[in-house]
Structure formats: structure tokens, C-alpha cells
Amino acid sequence: AQSVTQLGSHVSVSEGALVLLRCNYSSSVPPYLFWYVQYPNQGLQLLLKYTSAATLVKGINGFEAEFKKSETSFHLTKPSAHMSDAAEYFCAVSDLGSSNTGKLIFGQGTTLQVKP
Amino acid sequence: DAGVIQSPRHEVTEMGQEVTLRCKPISGHDYLFWYRQTMMRGLELLIYFNNNVPIDDSGMPEDRFSAKMPNASFSTLKIQPSEPRDSAVYFCASRPQGNQETQYFGPGTRLLVL
Numbered sequence: 001a002q003s004v005t006q007l008g009s010h011v012s013v014s015e016g017a018l019v020l021l022r023c024n025y026s027s028s029v030p031p032y033l034f035w036y037v038q039y040p041n042q043g044l045q046l047l048l049k050y051t052s053a054a055t056l057v058k059g060i061n062g063f064e065a066e067f068k069k070s071e072t073s074f075h076l077t078k079p080s081a082h083m084s085d086a087a088e089y090f091c092a093v094s095d096l097g098s099s100n101t102g103k104l105i106f107g108q109g110t111t112l113q114v115k116p
Numbered sequence: 117d118a119g120v121i122q123s124p125r126h127e128v129t130e131m132g133q134e135v136t137l138r139c140k141p142i143s144g145h146d147y148l149f150w151y152r153q154t155m156m157r158g159l160e161l162l163i164y165f166n167n168n169v170p171i172d173d174s175g176m177p178e179d180r181f182s183a184k185m186p187n188a189s190f191s192t193l194k195i196q197p198s199e200p201r202d203s204a205v206y207f208c209a210s211r212p213q214g215n216q217e218t219q220y221f222g223p224g225t226r227l228l229v230l
Contacts, residue, residue, distance in 0.1 A: 036221075043120070043207055043221035090159065102147065102211060103172070104219060106159040 002027045002093045006107035014115050019063075019078040021110050023091030026072065032094040033074040034104065035065055039087045047089075050074060061085070086114045118142075120222035122208050128228045134196040137225045140189055141210030149219060150183055150193050151207040159207075165191065198229045 007022040025031055032051045036044040048059025055067040065076045074091060091107040121140040129135055141148050149164040163173040168185045176183070180199070185191040195202055205226050209219040 034218075041223075041226075043223045044209075045221070046218055049218065102219070103149075103161060103164065105161075108158045 002031065002095055002105050004091050004093050004105055004107035006089075006091050006110050008110055009108065010111045010113065012113040012115060013081045015083055016080050019076070019081045019085065019112065021076040021089050021091075021112065023065075023074045023076065023107060024072050025074060025091070025093045027093055029095075033065075033067060034092040034094065035059065035063070035074075035076050036090045036092060036106075037061075037087050038090065038109075044090065047076070081112075081114045083114050083116065086112055088112070120208055120210055120220055122206075122222040122225050124225060125223065126226045126228075128230065129198055130230050131199055132197045133229075134194065135198045135202075135227060135229070137193040137206050137208075137227070139191045139193070139208030139222060141191070141208070142212075142220055143189065144212055145210035145220075146188075146213040147211045147219075148185060148191050149209040149211075150191070151209065151221075153205045153207060153224070154203075162193070198227075200229045203227055203229050 003026045005024045034049045035047040037047050038044050047063050048057045050057050050067045058064045063078045065074050067074050088109050088111050090109050092104040095103045123138045146167050150162040151159050152162055153159050162175045163183045164171055165185045181195055183193045205224045207224045208222045211219045
């Protein structure tokens with residue numbers, strides 16, 4: 001079975017500060033991992049994904065994430081927060097490695113607040 | 117491409133009424149997923165289809181929920197009868213057969229059952 005744990009339901013940073021959103025996964029097969037962002041009253045938008053290629057993945061809006069197998073982690077970072085980054089962020093793992101269906105298992109989400 | 121289209125965007129109904137949510141996936145996508153988002157349970161997969169055929173409905177909460185996909189461009193999620201605990205945001209997502217990695221989400225339907 002696969003699962004995702006996002007540490008911290010709320011993260012608050014100042015504008016210009018480093019953003020770090022934590023995600024740990026559990027998977028019995030090599031995982032595919034994703035970060036999605038949800039702006040208020042909108043659907044989820046893919047930020048970036050790891051699919052067993054480069055362990056450091058760059059996404060949209062200046063975000064990146066590093067896959068660390070030894071730590072079973074896929075933390076999301078951005079060097080300098082912008083007010084427009086305020087949103088809810090979801091980490092997800094796919095079952096592509098096992099049943100090949102592409103079902104996504106989501107973490108509980110982390111709300112990012114950016115203070116001026 | 118217009119993306120995944122969902123209707124209505126907002127629905128307010130009374131307990132006991134039938135509710136039908138609609139989804140139009142991105143053209144050419146072979147997989148369609150229905151999710152429910154609540155504060156308490158987060159994002160839950162309810163059911164998904166491949167080439168219009170339901171593959172896994174283990175996430176459907178109970179018999180009051182049903183989903184259909186009569187053709188490649190349309191799916192419905194029906195709740196009958198609705199209950200206040202069904203209040204949530206319901207998302208539809210689709211992805212192509214070839215690209216198995218990225219699901220594209222619609223804007224969601226915000227359902228309130230009074």
C-alpha cells in the first residue's frame with residue numbers, strides 16, 4: 001500500500017523567504033511522486049513530478065523538489081516566496097509502479113501563508 | 117484546449133434531494149477520475165473510468181452514490197438521496213492513456229446539502 005504524509009498543515013513564511021514544504025511517502029514499489037497546488041476556489045494544478053529520472057525536479061513558478069529514496073522524502077522548495085504563492089499544496093504518490101493505473105494517493109495538504 | 121469542465125460550479129440543495137454533478141474530460145483522455153475533498157478527510161478518490169468503463173469504485177462511500185460515463189466526453193456523479201454529510205467539493209480529473217503520469221483537474225463543484 002502507498003501513503004503520503006505532509007508534515008505541517010500550515011506553513012507561514014515572509015515574502016522573499018525560503019519555502020519548504022515537507023512530504024514523506026511510503027511505497028512498496030518505486031514511486032512516482034507529484035506536487036499539486038490549489039488556489040482558492042480552483043482545481044488542482046500540477047507543479048512538478050518525479051518519475052524515476054533526475055532526482056531533482058524543477059517545476060513551474062520557481063518550485064523544485066528533490067527525491068531522496070533513503071529518507072523516503074520529496075520535499076518542495078522555493079528560494080524566495082512571493083505573495084502569489086499563497087495556496088494549498090498537495091503531495092501525491094501514484095501506483096504506476098504496481099498496478100499501472102495511475103491512481104493518485106494524496107497527502108492532507110499544506111496551506112502556505114506568505115506574509116508581506 | 118478548454119481543460120476539464122465541470123458543472124455546476126456550485127450547488128445548494130436540501131437533504132433528500134437528488135444531486136447530479138457533470139464532467140467533460142479533456143478530449144482524447146482515456147481515464148476519468150472523481151474525487152471528493154472535505155476538511156476532515158482531504159482528497160479522496162471515489163471512482164475512476166478507463167475508456168468509459170468503471171475500473172475501481174471502492175472509494176464510493178455508499179449506495180447513494182453512483183457514477184456513469186455513457187461516452188468518452190461525459191460523466192456524471194449522482195447522489196440520491198443527498199445528506200448534509202455529502203457537502204464537499206467534488207473534482208473530476210482526466211488523463212491520457214499514453215501519458216500515465218499527469219492528471220488534469222477540473223475546477224470542482226462545491227456542494228452544500230442543507
